[in-house]
Amino acid sequence: PSTPIEEIVASVYAEVLGVERVGADDDFFALGGNSLLATQVAARIGAALDARVPVRVIFEAATVAGLATKVEQHAGSGGRKALVAGPRPDRIPLSLAQQRMWFLNQFDPASSVYNIPAAIRLTGDLDVAALRQAVADLVARHEILRTIYPQTPDGPVQQVLAADEVPIGLAPARVDAADLSAAVTAVVAAGFDVTSEVPFRVELFEVASANADDPTEHVLAFVAHHISSDGWSMGPLTRDLVLAYEARSRGEAPAMAPLPVQYADYSLWQREVLGSESDPNSLISQQAEYWRGTLAALPDELPLPVDRPRPAQASYRGATFAFDIDADLHAGLEQLAQRHNSTLFMVVHAALAVLLARLSGTSDIAIGTPVAGRGEAELDDLIGMFVNTLVLRTEVEPGTPFDALLAEVRRTDVAAFGHADLPFERLVELLDPVRSAARHPLFQVMLVLQNMVQATLELPGLTVSGIDPQVSAAKFDLQITLAEQPGAQGLSVVIGYATDLFDESTVRNFASRFRRILTSIVADATAVVGDIDVLAPGERDQVLSAWNAPGAWVPGATLPDVIAEQAWLRPDAVAIRFGDTSLTFGQLQSRANRVARALIAQGAGPESVVAVAVSRTEELPVALLGVLTAGAAYLPIDTTYPVQRLEFMLGDAAPVCVLTTADERDAVPAGELPVVVLADAQDYSDAPVGDADRVAPLRPDNLAYVIYTSGSTGVPKGVGVAHRNVM
Template structure:
């Protein structure tokens, strides 16, 4: 959160010996291949500051279309003395070294070359003859912002006077972010106005208010050699202990790109004044109130109670640093505890405390903090969301004319950053949402803008109401969510899953359906085992209203047993033989099954509950005919299976899934995935997880094949890759961590496979790697190209 520049400063007052850091060595510079000139000795070569290194690295390794330019224009409502204005611009560049900086590469790395003379021009453009001069000027400025700039050979700061009419001019100011930040740009704009007005009044422009760039480097050196840096580091590491995963409001997972995308709104003078009144009455500042509002919006859109976002700061902690127009900006992490019951006023109290504390430690570099927290990997960040309040009072005029300031570019952002420009009480607050074009479409960004506007309006009207009570939706959004999205009526077949399986047997009788490490079964062969087992179960009283627990190895017998139980009309209760005995005992005690179907090895891990147990090895299915008995009447609300939650939020809970739900799920998945008889899906997931239903049953609905991987193979990436290759697997569902392990060493084997992922949050970089397999990525728990 940047602060406005000081109005009066004694820049000639000597510093005390204690305050003055040790001087830095500088050296003259001449470009290779040039001859000495009279001015050469004045061209100084300085190290780049810490704040500049990130911009330098971005230029070297960032997206080719990334924009690192900051740009704005001043709308001057009156006539301008053009020669005097251009002279003022020239004098400004003599005072401000950052306007004359270029970045050069040396044997010691990147350095900033401070030229004696400004290395560019002072353009004056006359668009007054155009039909729409303002539109023409805006197009020219936006095109100029998007044009790449050569750090070593071009002027990195540019000031252009543009004539729209005799009584209206634009002054366009653009810089590369490596040389100047927003605060520094404000210093230059104010000083240019002072110089121009002084020249108009007779020529007295006063002393330069600016200190040289070497002063910034000396201040930085002093900070890094002081005990303050350790205190700041300790503060931030403590403040961000147990940091939650960084959130994004994007609905897609894609590699971040360059470019610019923006949506903006302007609060009226009346609404802006009301905001100032609320802040004053609540004992906070306007920037703190705005931060609270934007935090409330991010919370409402994400539900993140432990909310962390980045906030740019000037990092100018003393008068000397505030006298240097340069690139010095940093960012601090703002961490807030959010909840529906908080009001805006209550949130303001928390925000004010957190922001004040953060500003006391704003010199510690954000990029160094990421390193301290081990977040330097691709796709890792303290926060993707940002809030930047720029309370620069630009209440100045050129020649006494009214001026208004308009931001054009803050450069490419990684995800989304909300900027609020507070140009004083004579202008309404400007809210700008900048976003990464790869993550947000213009429509999505405009929707965020509109929802934010509705929330701000509601909070202004009721600052003491709970933030969870405010409605963010438009009428169209409400209609879509409550009506269109719920209009899911679709015709369903009369048969439930057991009947649908029989239809697949009739259509694909001789095609392979099931395989494990030792055998391959056709649809007919599978049915010839399911039917006898179903008859055996019926003889033992298993049918509708009964529950059969299943603890079998990951072999062909497992889906055979599940199908037979479902065909009998009973519900199955899946047990993972590798689950701790305490959990199995709890499940059996809670579910109270009527029968346990297990094997000799798996039975050893089961508790003695007194429930009858059938062992697979003891079954004599050949005693029963392979033909099917008359179907049991199955209703949609009859239980198909019972699945238990993980218990991560308390005692595990049993969820009863009815036949209608199982039928609807499988048909919806097939509609989305369109499996064919040529597909082969690898079953990895333990049967006690719900997604195992997709792996085991969905291929059977489409005439495809499912291969069951043993527990040992599922845990070994190399063995798993070998099975994928040997079995010709076309579709694989796994958790992100499982995919990560496979892709690390065996990405070539996975090429062309259809990737399904679920169970955990999907990191952006991993999603990008999975897309390179050549098939649409299907995220079963979040938005991607195909979402289920």
């Protein structure tokens, strides 16, 4: 580096990426940088220059010299408040991220969904007294581990307890090896009431052994509630515990530099930095405006193919499916990212969006992703709840080449990372989506790319190994977590899934299709996303031969049968969406049953036709299903067509009646035909309609609908389609 600003950029690169030397031509992403670390770089360069540096500039110019030129214009612009410890008010508010954790906790204090568990096996000569003192040192060092959140007339507040108010027993509880897993699970799966209970718990178990010559074995289990910690916090927690134990085992107090700030200081700083929502020029107002526009009219739910209907309230029970991406495919994905000025995360995000679009049959794909929220250097060594969640929305059109989709994903992700200060919890309040205890708001699929150095625990005189606490809570329908293997030799992938919805075989199928998409885009980044083959070898032939064998059909099935089956299997799932209005399968079937009974009263039934003149709103599928449920065939009528064409169609098809709305009734040249208005069907029962209710039994060979083509002579030509053909 040859200029002061280049020196600052190089120094920040080295600090964040953990490299010794950085030259003026070195590229941030080539050195191992990624989307999430870019936010740290932007914050730290901004701190050095007393400015707010947009994260997008790192993607625009990633070399030291190029970025220095970009950020020079921001130097000295001010507007950045330093994070320092200062005076505290009598009532310390929660951080914005903590607020939602608090409300979720009070909704169900016994729930362990937001517990962060860990367990380690300690084999050898454990100094229990030193370990107890080390845990006490940890709690004394980090106020957040001794903070409770009582309710007050002004709302919940942070109440920091004195270190000696937090009891730390750690008397080893002796357990048999066969009972160890259950004992650990009991510790980490128990809930917290954060209004009165410190959200941090630690227990020590001594594992009984039949062989007196075996080395002594202990298991340390600890768990923190998400209101007090996040995944990144495991790094400073582990490091501080190791340093304290090493010192205490020597009979010394740990010599650690004091933390520059505590979490309470961060909470106050965050609110001051974000400003007031009543100020249109504040950071929080500007970012709220961005997210309102970006996520406007976002669908409430991604309709993935599930094995079971979504329950009215999620149980949060989950399981995981793991697989690996080999080193060659990993290298191909990295090279693809470099060629398109993107990151590995962006490539994986685009590929996952393609998978979800193909699985759901929709194009509007929202995926959540966590960001560390630790841009300021003062937060590096602090335990706390800093992580934020971003909603990445992508339009996946089947005819788009993958490289074009990747470019759009890059723009989306860079913009999102540049507006990552608004807490997700506040975003949910601002957008106010339809709330449901059955699903996560705004998105149901989470993508995580692990970029943290895994914490290691090395204690004197002990062999240390990790233990899976066997707690698989599912906050989302699906969570796809990728982590680079040591030496970047491949990726490990874990898919967490809600067992309310999915079987392992289904998730294994998802994983297989995801891998095929990744392989396809590495082979050809210009591939049209709708043409990417997601079927396994032989699967296409198997499906086509089964579905298209001569005479093959769904036995005994008619259109109203299959819709009624869905209404029975998943009555609360959304079936119809129009603007801000949605109908569940149960509501659709109930309304259609009323319409069917009104039509049956007019003589409609199998082999008769009902003309349907209803605009493309949520009432149209109700009308069509009502006709089918009555057993009749529907004839769609578009009232914008010339009257002469409509009169010909009505005369030629000879419907028994016309089904329409009050607004469109006068536009239909019905003549002497009876007219049924949808609103009048409310007077009929919504009980299920069967053959006993119809004028005749409904069979697969009966007509389902009649459609008119233009006809080769210019005269409309009617075509009848039976249920068997549709099925």
